[in-house]
Amino acid sequence: MLGLAADRLRADTNRLLAFLFHQGILDEQFLQLQQLEDETSPNFVSEVVNIYFHESEKLLRNLRSLLMDKEFSDYNKMGIHLNQFMGSSSSIGAKRIRNVCVAFRAASEQNNRAGCLRALELLEHEYCFLKNKLHELFQIQQQRALAAAVRYPMQN
Amino acid sequence: MAMNGGVTWRRTEKIDGFNFSPTDTTEEVHVLAVDDSLVDRKVIERLLRISSCKVTAVDSGIRALQFLGLDEEKNNDGFNDLKVDLIITDYCMPGMTGYELLKKVKESSVFREIPVVIMSSENVLARIDRCLEEGAEDFIVKPVKLSDVKRIKDYTTREFRAVEGEEKERSRKGINKRKLRDSFDDLSPSPPSILFPSPSPSPSPTPPQSQSPSPSPASTPSSPSPLDSPTRRLKMTISE
Numbered sequence: 497m498l499g500l501a502a503d504r505l506r507a508d509t510n511r512l513l514a515f516l517f518h519q520g521i522l523d524e525q526f527l528q529l530q531q532l533e534d535e536t537s538p539n540f541v542s543e544v545v546n547i548y549f550h551e552s553e554k555l556l557r558n559l560r561s562l563l564m565d566k567e568f569s570d571y572n573k574m575g576i577h578l579n580q581f582m583g584s585s586s587s588i589g590a591k592r593i594r595n596v597c598v599a600f601r602a603a604s605e606q607n608n609r610a611g612c613l614r615a616l617e618l619l620e621h622e623y624c625f626l627k628n629k630l631h632e633l634f635q636i637q638q639q640r641a642l643a644a645a646v647r648y649p650m651q652n
Numbered sequence: 653m654a655m656n657g658g659v660t661w662r663r664t665e666k667i668d669g670f671n672f673s674p675t676d677t678t679e680e681v682h683v684l685a686v687d688d689s690l691v692d693r694k695v696i697e698r699l700l701r702i703s704s705c706k707v708t709a710v711d712s713g714i715r716a717l718q719f720l721g722l723d724e725e726k727n728n729d730g731f732n733d734l735k736v737d738l739i740i741t742d743y744c745m746p747g748m749t750g751y752e753l754l755k756k757v758k759e760s761s762v763f764r765e766i767p768v769v770i771m772s773s774e775n776v777l778a779r780i781d782r783c784l785e786e787g788a789e790d791f792i793v794k795p796v797k798l799s800d801v802k803r804i805k806d807y808t809t810r811e812f813r814a815v816e817g818e819e820k821e822r823s824r825k826g827i828n829k830r831k832l833r834d835s836f837d838d839l840s841p842s843p844p845s846i847l848f849p850s851p852s853p854s855p856s857p858t859p860p861q862s863q864s865p866s867p868s869p870a871s872t873p874s875s876p877s878p879l880d881s882p883t884r885r886l887k888m889t890i891s892e
Contacts, residue, residue: 532798
């Protein structure tokens with residue numbers, strides 16, 4: 497019974513990852529991060545991703561408050577936030593988010609405020625979606641770890 | 653890392669063709685990593701640690717100079733008692749850019765021999781040229797991969813192996829830089845870091861210790877094999 501649960505969880509992981517890659521939401525950099533996990537650093541991916549979430553939410557808040565400001569004109573500052581967001585997104589393999597940042601930056605360089613607002617909405621949407629999916633992925637992985645621990649209790 | 657009697661073993665023990673002198677096997681390569689992004693710092697730190705490097709990660713050029721002892725507070729030129737073997741730095745940073753840090757390092761008589769690698773998320777030829785001309789060893793377009801780290805580690809061992817001759821090193825550097833320029837012009841398929849992400853060594857989900865050995869020093873940067881296409885890697889990873 498536990499064996500079946502482990503198989504099902506593994507299938508769930510694969511299906512979710514395949515979906516995320518197929519939709520272009522994640523790219524091979526995410527795989528690279530997974531390759532960096534081992535017994536000495538078993539939660540590396542979720543640790544880095546959680547740092548990414550924390551930073552991204554700050555950046556998104558900054559971007560929104562910049563654009564909501566009636567007197568807004570500091571496209572430079574927006575560009576700096578965007579570059580940071582682009583960089584960290586590419587470092588974890590968040591391909592779609594990175595691409596939206598590129599479009600956002602183009603609108604910013606043209607001082608196109610409406611375009612920036614649209615891009616920000618899209619960015620917030622993509623970010624929410626990715627966050628949900630990755631949380632789902634980490635939950636499955638936690639369940640798998642638990643299932644494995646029950647099947648293979650540690651010998652002292 | 654396993655400690656066996658009085659001997660220390662590197663994690664990536666399968667480095668064929670390397671004949672380290674006793675001091676080299678017992679001392680880890682010490683890399684100073686500079687990046688203002690916490691996410692990137694975590695990633696580069698992990699990439700380096702998994703490649704058996706000792707890592708010091710700082711968040712700015714100023715802190716890097718402070719760490720080296722090159723900051724303006726002291727007037728002396730510093731002393732490499734920290735034994736930094738390689739500096740890898742982001743280009744775009746608030747305050748001091750990676751380029752400015754590079755210049756400061758190369759201006760120092762004590763530290764100019766340390767290879768400096770620049771990372772950037774932007775693939776701008778003028779920027780790359782400027783860095784290489786200022787003495788950067790290599791320029792990596794982010795995101796940084798394990799294969800990039802394995803390659804830049806070579807720059808440090810090469811420094812140690814002075815007996816191999818400066819000539820060989822100079823010609824290799826020449827080849828690298830020429831290859832980078834040529835490749836940009838030709839858009840050739842063999843991937844220097846600035847054009848295409850370097851292929852990661854092994855697509856299988858085995859633990860990193862058993863990944864393929866790093867390339868021998870005489871070889872040029874690894875070219876892509878059919879195994880390394882993203883689709884193939886994806887398929888192989890998913891069907892674990």
